[in-house]
Amino acid sequence: MENYMKLELLAVGENEAFARSAVAVFALSLNPSLSELSDIKTAVSEAVTNCIVHAYGKEAGENRIFIECKTEKQGAVGVLHIKITDHGCGIEDIDVAMSPFYTTLAEEERSGMGFTIMQTFMDGFALKSEKGKGTEVRMRKSIGVSENETERERVNA
Amino acid sequence: MEINANCKNEVLYIALVGEIDEHNATEARRKADKLADDFARSKSAVFDLQGVSFMDSTAIGFLIGRYKKFNRYGVRTYLTNPSQSADKILSMSGVYNLMPRI
């Protein structure tokens, strides 16, 4: 069984909570544990917040964020694929941007841990960006493989 | 996110309640800094994370920022009751080195 969704959102702070909740609800058909769901919400929140505060900055309210998700299920194991895209300022040096604690917005109390969290919390991560064109984050989460079945607190859809 | 505070025996308890993300941290920052000013003479401040239902890396910046603010008054800061996922974020970012978990 495969499923697919696409969301287009205005790049405003109000949509951070909506975006992570929408992806979490979409993932429910894979029967994720609470901790898998929490990992997904945090990673999505990181990517979406980056679009708002970094990609578009002051013009955030006039621009859009694109989220695409796909689920695959093979037996008891599910996979969630997420792609989050913006058409904002892009990133000059991806390796530098991805290094822990690197931030261009320290004065706004950004921690520089966004990409590190996305990489740690998800099972797959890829970043593509072009200066002046925009940024694309791809993430993958395997559901139902990493944890002991007896420890899993199941979430009812 | 909501902030509830009470002070007992020169220890300020600050309970964070709700979701911590970029969008709702601004107001909480202002409130927490006001508490730091108002309770500048307390011995220590304990941030209770029991009521936090969600956090992302915004919480790292938020907590380190409050650590600095309280530290300027010589007030020690601590963290308590993080959820499993909050603990993951706080451990990997080294926040506990500044604000020990109690």
Ligand SMILES: Nc1ncnc2c1ncn2[C@@H]1O[C@H](COP(=O)(O)OP(=O)(O)O)[C@@H](O)[C@H]1O
């Ligand atoms: N979508 C994006 N568009 C442009 N720049 C970005 C984007 N996402 C991240 N960046 C850049 O990469 C840096 C690191 O991002 P991140 O790890 O999330 O830390 P933080 O958001 O705390 O700065 C940011 O400070 C910013 O310079």
Ligand SMILES: [Mg+2]
């Ligand atoms: Mg970020």
